[in-house]
Amino acid sequence: MRKISDWGNYPVIEAEVNGFDTTEQLKRQLELPGDVIAFGNGRSYGDASLQDRVILTRRFNKFLSFDESTGELCCQAGVLLSEILDVFVPHGWFLPVTPGTKLITVGGAIAADVHGKNHHVDGSFGQHVLRMDIMRNDGSVISCSPTENAEFFNITVGGMGLSGIILNATFRLRKIETAYIKEETVRAANLEEIMDGFEMSEDWTYSVAWIDCLARGDAMGRSILMRGEHATTTDLVNQVHKNDPLTVKKGMHLGIPVNFPNFVLNPLSMKAFNFVYYNKTRPGKHEHVVDYNSFFYPLDAIADWNRIYGKRGFTQYQFVIPKAAGREGMRTILKRITDSGLGSFLAVLKLFGEQESFMSFPMAGYTLALDFPISVKAMSLFKELDAMVADYGGRLYLAKDSRMDAEMFEKTYPNADEFRQAIALLNEGGTRFASLQSKRIGITG
Amino acid sequence: MKNVLILGATSDMAQAIAKKYAAEGWSLTLGALEADLLEPIASDLKVRSGTEVLTFKFDATDFSGHRKCYESLPVKPDAVIACFGYMSDQEKVRNDVEDIRQTIDINFTGMATILSVIAEDFEQRGRGAIAAISSVAGDRGRQSNYIYGSAKAGLSAFLGGLRNRLAEKGVHVMTVKPGFARTKMTENLELPAALTASPEQIAEAVFQGLEKKKNVIYILWMWRWIMLIIRCIPEFVFKKMKM
Ligand SMILES: Cc1cc2nc3c(=O)[nH]c(=O)nc-3n(C[C@H](O)[C@H](O)[C@H](O)COP(=O)(O)OP(=O)(O)OC[C@H]3O[C@@H](n4cnc5c(N)ncnc54)[C@H](O)[C@@H]3O)c2cc1C
Numbered sequence: 017m018r019k020i021s022d023w024g025n026y027p028v029i030e031a032e033v034n035g036f037d038t039t040e041q042l043k044r045q046l047e048l049p050g051d052v053i054a055f056g057n058g059r060s061y062g063d064a065s066l067q068d069r070v071i072l073t074r075r076f077n078k079f080l081s082f083d084e085s086t087g088e089l090c091c092q093a094g095v096l097l098s099e100i101l102d103v104f105v106p107h108g109w110f111l112p113v114t115p116g117t118k119l120i121t122v123g124g125a126i127a128a129d130v131h132g133k134n135h136h137v138d139g140s141f142g143q144h145v146l147r148m149d150i151m152r153n154d155g156s157v158i159s160c161s162p163t164e165n166a167e168f169f170n171i172t173v174g175g176m177g178l179s180g181i182i183l184n185a186t187f188r189l190r191k192i193e194t195a196y197i198k199e200e201t202v203r204a205a206n207l208e209e210i211m212d213g214f215e216m217s218e219d220w221t222y223s224v225a226w227i228d229c230l231a232r233g234d235a236m237g238r239s240i241l242m243r244g245e246h247a248t249t250t251d252l253v254n255q256v257h258k259n260d261p262l263t264v265k266k267g268m269h270l271g272i273p274v275n276f277p278n279f280v281l282n283p284l285s286m287k288a289f290n291f292v293y294y295n296k297t298r299p300g301k302h303e304h305v306v307d308y309n310s311f312f313y314p315l316d317a318i319a320d321w322n323r324i325y326g327k328r329g330f331t332q333y334q335f336v337i338p339k340a341a342g343r344e345g346m347r348t349i350l351k352r353i354t355d356s357g358l359g360s361f362l363a364v365l366k367l368f369g370e371q372e373s374f375m376s377f378p379m380a381g382y383t384l385a386l387d388f389p390i391s392v393k394a395m396s397l398f399k400e401l402d403a404m405v406a407d408y409g410g411r412l413y414l415a416k417d418s419r420m421d422a423e424m425f426e427k428t429y430p431n432a433d434e435f436r437q438a439i440a441l442l443n444e445g446g447t448r449f450a451s452l453q454s455k456r457i458g459i460t461g
Numbered sequence: 462m463k464n465v466l467i468l469g470a471t472s473d474m475a476q477a478i479a480k481k482y483a484a485e486g487w488s489l490t491l492g493a494l495e496a497d498l499l500e501p502i503a504s505d506l507k508v509r510s511g512t513e514v515l516t517f518k519f520d521a522t523d524f525s526g527h528r529k530c531y532e533s534l535p536v537k538p539d540a541v542i543a544c545f546g547y548m549s550d551q552e553k554v555r556n557d558v559e560d561i562r563q564t565i566d567i568n569f570t571g572m573a574t575i576l577s578v579i580a581e582d583f584e585q586r587g588r589g590a591i592a593a594i595s596s597v598a599g600d601r602g603r604q605s606n607y608i609y610g611s612a613k614a615g616l617s618a619f620l621g622g623l624r625n626r627l628a629e630k631g632v633h634v635m636t637v638k639p640g641f642a643r644t645k646m647t648e649n650l651e652l653p654a655a656l657t658a659s660p661e662q663i664a665e666a667v668f669q670g671l672e673k674k675k676n677v678i679y680i681l682w683m684w685r686w687i688m689l690i691i692r693c694i695p696e697f698v699f700k701k702m703k704m
Contacts, residue, residue, distance in 0.1 A: 035645055037645070075473070075645060077505075079505045103508070
């Protein structure tokens with residue numbers, strides 16, 4: 017038995033954990049009775065990969081093949097996105113979609129159907145998966161793709177590990193000329209400006225905004241819009257970069273050695289942080305060339321930053337509301353958050369593009385993500401926010417969730433019922449795939 | 462291109478070591494008992510580094526077959542890293558004859574026979590490097606794992622002798638004592654983080670150690686001192702301790 021938790025350090029549970037190197041070993045684990053769930057790299061925030069018995073996938077992490085003519089990579093599900101970047105960026109290839117941390121597994125990327133700053137042009141990770149093999153609860157392996165066993169494919173992408181253990185996946189990498197991003201930052205004085213900013217940035221491959229959730233009144237929603245394109249060799253000005261356009265210096269790694277005491281995080285310190293961050297960007301537009309790590313993964317440079325929230329842990333509230341409800345909806349919800357004064361260091365705003373999918377989170381609309389230290393006050397705020405999000409036709413991201421109830425899930429995920437039935441059918445006999453989350457939100461019993 | 466031969470290549474340590482050597486531009490020859498498990502490992506290394514990887518079945522306990530097995534390799538290695546080992550739960554099996562024999566056969570006899578064959582070849586060629594994974598458990602017999610520990614003690618003594626014999630022949634021999642390691646054997650245990658090395662740390666230390674011709678390496682420096690202290694405890698005190 018070992019103590020285990022996901023990224024928010026809430027909840028922390030005792031579980032029996034086992035990894036595997038071969039499908040045979042995995043099969044033997046699935047022959048034991050009881051509930052299990054796959055655990056990738058524990059970068060979901062809540063309890064999506066937690067259960068009394070957890071199957072670690074990190075050791076199942078081999079690259080199986082790569083086709084240089086098409087960029088098709090086939091790898092086992094425990095490979096980290098960071099390992100893919102380490103190997104392939106120097107050869108001129110990049111991930112089709114990446115979330116704000118590269119320390120997640122391919123299995124976790126598919127199970128949560130993660131999105132990145134390019135969602136409005138390239139969709140989510142699952143849309144780039146060409147094929148995958150999945151082990152079901154009876155130990156059989158099923159191959160699926162958008163056309164072969166498509167139903168199974170569709171409930172696995174965004175299915176949070178409930179249909180089986182993803183063994184391997186094939187997806188296409190994108191060609192890049194350099195390891196750098198041409199970035200433009202634009203300061204926006206309030207919510208109106210930032211939303212205009214997004215709508216005018218639709219031609220950019222990458223866009224995202226950092227938003228100051230503590231600013232109120234006219235300044236509510238003040239933010240910094242960051243948009244980017246993969247730099248070409250001609251975009252590079254620095255001679256060192258020019259000489260070796262596909263290698264970046266290994267970043268400095270800061271670590272947070274222990275959990276921060278609670279008093280460090282208070283409304284004042286957060287306000288100060290947000291103020292400094294906003295004001296370090298001068299008004300107007302700024303262009304610079306940055307390496308891909310600083311553009312996509314600023315937080316990965318600080319190892320274990322989750323510890324700043326202390327022992328009580330934290331959660332991220334990430335919701336999306338449809339574009340139609342967009343401006344008014346965002347204003348109302350954001351106002352409720354800023355009024356609460358509970359907001360966080362990090363609030364990220366993004367405009368998603370269209371997405372049709374069975375269980376995945378994204379839909380055309382605005383998504384906002386904020387961290388909250390766990391507290392009674394925050395929990396009751398979330399309840400209020402849930403009602404607002406549901407009213408506007410939006411929903412919460414399962415990969416970040418550790419607290420929503422079954423009713424909220426049922427109301428906001430249109431295929432909840434069908435999904436529950438499909439999972440029940442798959443789970444018949446022997447081991448069941450279920451997480452603490454799936455029990456809480458009523459997908460599994 | 463230099464070639465490294467890794468024996469017991471399916472272990473976590475061995476896999477990390479293989480990655481390190483591949484990244485450094487070496488070609489690889491991987492041997493393991495379950496040779497089919499080497500396939501994904503080999504394809505992984507090829508995709509990562511484009512290097513040549515050859516796999517073959519290696520049975521540590523087929524002592525008399527070791528010569529033939531080594532001679533059949535298409536490329537003679539420049540360095541050999543022997544990572545195979547076997548540890549069972551001693552408290553359960555301390556009177557199990559088969560298990561005791563298995564422990565000694567794999568950790569000691571198998572190491573001694575295959576490395577002797579390789580040493581002979583290296584000696585004739587007048588160059589080459591040999592590293593083998595021994596254990597801090599061999600530094601002093603303790604009630605909790607003296608069967609495994611004694612086999613590793615034998616291995617450490619064997620490596621010391623081999624090093625002594627081959628030093629003037631231009632062949633280098635290195636003994637590796639990892640201490641706690643974060644591997645599949647320990648993934649369900651809480652290990653003291655400060656004393657636990659990752660396979661990657663071990664790989665880095667083994668590679669650098671051989672480059673620098675180190676003799677005996679402990680992966681984390683604390684272990685050298687911990688084991689020194691443990692070795693210094695007088696026997697009349699030690700025998701009363703629960704270790
Ligand atoms: C700093 C930070 C930034 C983030 N930014 C973003 C972002 O921008 N966009 C975004 O979409 N997400 C983001 N996330 C969330 C993260 O991408 C997802 O939670 C992702 O699923 C984590 O993957 P993991 O490998 O750590 O899996 P885990 O967290 O361990 O597991 C996540 C889910 O995947 C399932 N799973 C894992 N492996 C397998 C497998 N082999 N087979 C079947 N199921 C499996 C688990 O059962 C669980 O349901 C961020 C997280 C952090 C910590």
